[in-house]
Amino acid sequence: MSSYAGAMEEADPLTDALVQSAFETIAVLSRVSAEHDLSLTLVRVLGILRDRRLRISALAGFLGLERSTLSGLVDRAARRGLVERLPSASDRRAVEIALTAAGRQLATSVAAEVRQALAPHTASLAPADRRRLQQLLERTLTQPGTGAAK
């Protein structure tokens, strides 16, 4: 049964490359986050909130974390003036989390730094290859709408 190259194949160079790339990318993100005294998770939250407001539970869903975790995280971020809790118009139990002006500014500059910090990795690619890589990656990402939308 070994001549059939099926699901039990040994090593897959694409998987390895994806995993390797993921670790290096996360390492860079962690470093940049730490330089701003932000946890990686908070940086993710700031990034997510750049173009929307979300409730605690939606945020938790996005990140794959528990609501209680987000509750505390938002708490500390709010104390630092990065986000604010706005009462939901439609549901008096819920709060909408939004960036403050300071939070937005921080999110922007962190994003810029991440881009720069990642640049050495992508610099060796010609513009056409950069576009190709981007498009290929996007095709491997979970499509919004597919999957765990519940």
Added chain:
Amino acid sequence: MSSYAGAMEEADPLTDALVQSAFETIAVLSRVSAEHDLSLTLVRVLGILRDRRLRISALAGFLGLERSTLSGLVDRAARRGLVERLPSASDRRAVEIALTAAGRQLATSVAAEVRQALAPHTASLAPADRRRLQQLLERTLTQPGTGAAK
């Protein structure tokens, strides 16, 4: 000065795609690790040790962690029979960390599961695109020999 698209550019879709891909990949890895009662870091260690033996400090360097962290991690892994400490022939202070048979077996099956768990993400790509993506990723990875080799 805004017509010159220089280093302060706003959003970069390639960066976004890399970051997004990294988070999704790490999420999959974490889930698979947790299913085996392994921390993500320990899974990394098992993966690294599949084709070599390393000292504590080399392992720490690989992972960007402190030696003390690795010392404890190896301790627990050794107690679980996954790795063993072998005295170094050349340096009586040092230990070489190696997989046990059980550790090797676990590493292999975890790797297989990761491949399967990641398959849905890469399945939509044709073989030629898979190869292209792999090669482009490899070109963005830190070249061994370049960088922090000291």
Added chain:
DNA sequence: TCAAAATAGTTGGCATAACGAACCATGTCA
């Protein structure tokens, strides 16, 4: 050659992130 400095690893104390259970307040539904 031998004392000083460097390196390998370990230990212990501390901070932080995340989990899960228990708990109110509000919403929804039969």
Added chain:
DNA sequence: TGACATGGTTCGTTATGCCAACTATTTTGA
């Protein structure tokens, strides 16, 4: 309207990683 579901918070616990201090070796250089 009463039962159940949902949104969020609080609290206690666990795990991961850091740092500083320490011992045992190895390396260096005067």
